Amino acid sequence: MALVAIVGRPNVGKSTLFNRLTEERRAIVDDQPGVTRDRLFGTVEWTGREFDLVDTGGLVPRSAERFDAAIREQVMLTIEEADVILFVVDTLTGISDLDAEVAAQLRRAKQPVIVVANKADNTARKLEASEFWGLGFEQMFALSAINGTGTGDFLDAVVAALPDEPDSTLEDDAPRIAFLGRPNVGKSSLANKLLGRTRSIVTEVAGTTRDAVDARLDYKGRELVLVDTAGLRKKARIKENVEFYSTLRTERALQSCDVAVVLIDGERGLESQDARVLREAESLKKGMVIVINKWDLVEDKETNTARDLEASIKERLGLLDFVPVVFASALTGQRAEKVLDIALEVFAERQKRIPTAQLNDALEAATRRTPPPSHRGNYVKIKYASQVRAEPPVFAFFCNAPEGIKESYRRYLENRLRAAFGFVGVPLTLTFKRK
Incomplete structure (x- = not known):
């Protein structure tokens, strides 16, 4: 736009x-x-x-x-x-x-x-x-x-x-994967490593920022686009200006992408800015992947170091514990391709559609296990559910008293959907309508 x-x-x-x-x-x-x-x-x-x-x-x-x-x-x-x-x-x-x-x-x-x-x-x-x-x-x-x-x-x-809009008749179904994160976390290094390794760049297309280009490449026989969020072309003396426009570019890259790959410095761990980008991606219903970069620089790694760090990050993120975590090194190329593999899996999850019969079987099992709470002295009964859209996934639940579905029970149903159907790295939208 x-x-x-x-x-x-x-x-x-x-x-x-x-x-x-x-x-x-x-x-x-x-x-x-x-x-x-x-x-x-x-x-x-x-x-x-x-x-x-x-x-x-x-x-x-x-x-x-x-x-x-x-x-x-x-x-x-x-x-x-x-x-x-x-x-x-x-x-x-x-x-x-x-x-x-x-x-x-x-x-x-x-x-x-x-x-x-x-x-x-x-x-x-x-x-x-x-x-x-x-x-x-x-x-x-x-x-x-x-x-x-x-x-x-x-x-x-x-x-x-306004400039003319791109020709909407030229549909582009190539997954758009954005590398996001704080300055010097390794976004460009990881992108360059992937581009250099594939050696099959098809073309360069105008990106979401004025001085950046998005790289279109063929990866394992599939065309995709890496959304560039490179730094500002000119160095500004006023720090506030640089931060402002860096944030602007992050926002626009998030708007245009299908999957947001958020890089975190393995030596510094999750910081507030990382969490903010992830929550912004969730609000925009984008697919999400967390990459712990510079893992090769982390000293004193023991058997459970990665597991403990992942658990700590997911604990801090709370309700975003469905986001997959990859430990990688943009410098050495360690697990660089795995980042794209996971991002493409998340892209597929975001497009997933659940047949209505299977969805209602899962709903019946969930409500039998934990019934909805009562509302004003009456039982809330969810009669059936349907997936009304994909990319991003939206589910509609039809019940006798939608106002009786509290946030805690909505979260319960979301967790049961994930347990039954996956949706790794994908925010879900659950709506409740009167029937």
Whole structure:
């Protein structure tokens, strides 16, 4: 999907605009500049066209003296990543020196830049917004992000500026496998080892990021795509900017892949960022594989070291204990191919369909073993179940009181499904409907 980025100085309403366009409340809105710290990434649909939207409010540095440098690098990185740039300004304050500096940077961009004169919530302010034509861009819209005034024509212009969508008639059923993880964990090394070993790269296709390519290769007679999440092309001086766009690329790679292979440093173990990527993959219903990389560097390995580390990781991940773990070394190539073998198994599990008769046999056995809890004095009875879709798998359970199915019993049913049918590395969705 195309990427649209919101840029601008603090306190002009970038996060409010993000919330308005995505119809979410993920961005924290406050009158103090620099409130947005975490990455904000969402999807917008308008007149049948979808695009990704990113709010760059999180790039504001914590120290005032680094402010100008951070803004410049924010703009540079946005120019590298985005297909369309929304330059948000404030009609209440007019053109500031910082607006002028950002505009000077954006005029070098090849992508379309649309000026958003925000806070124009009455006729007088809409008239005052005309001064922003002086920034030198071809498109300017006066609107109010807080109440939505003027956003319709503005969104029409955004959609018109998006690049053409790929030909949807050219279906590509090659599994897309993304290598994800913290910096220097070995993502590129593992990908290069696999590409070098197969020696049968078919072609290179444009990837999900502006300066990356995804490698399409033939692996054991099957075509697949390795989704590249390589680092930024240019080194930025401001750490927050690099982290922001690294996270953005991870998010977009997750969106486009079928299986997320999350690499963990064997010497450091599972860290909070690793767990966050795995939980994001779960929320997007992607297949998942954990690779403990640099296993060759781990000293004092004993017979049960790998087993104990895997148990520790799964204990920390809690409900993600269905994710397979592979111990490998990208440097030596140890078990590198096994990573792809497991990823392809997870891909197949994600496509699996269970016949209705077999599913209901498993359901009957599960409810006989542990019946659903009562609800308001009445027994909850699940009458039958059906798999309503695959890739990712979704199961519908029809019962007399769906509201009586608590989270603990939903987890029980999920575990019984896994015990009966597998679904290794695959998040399951269970829905309960009244019948």
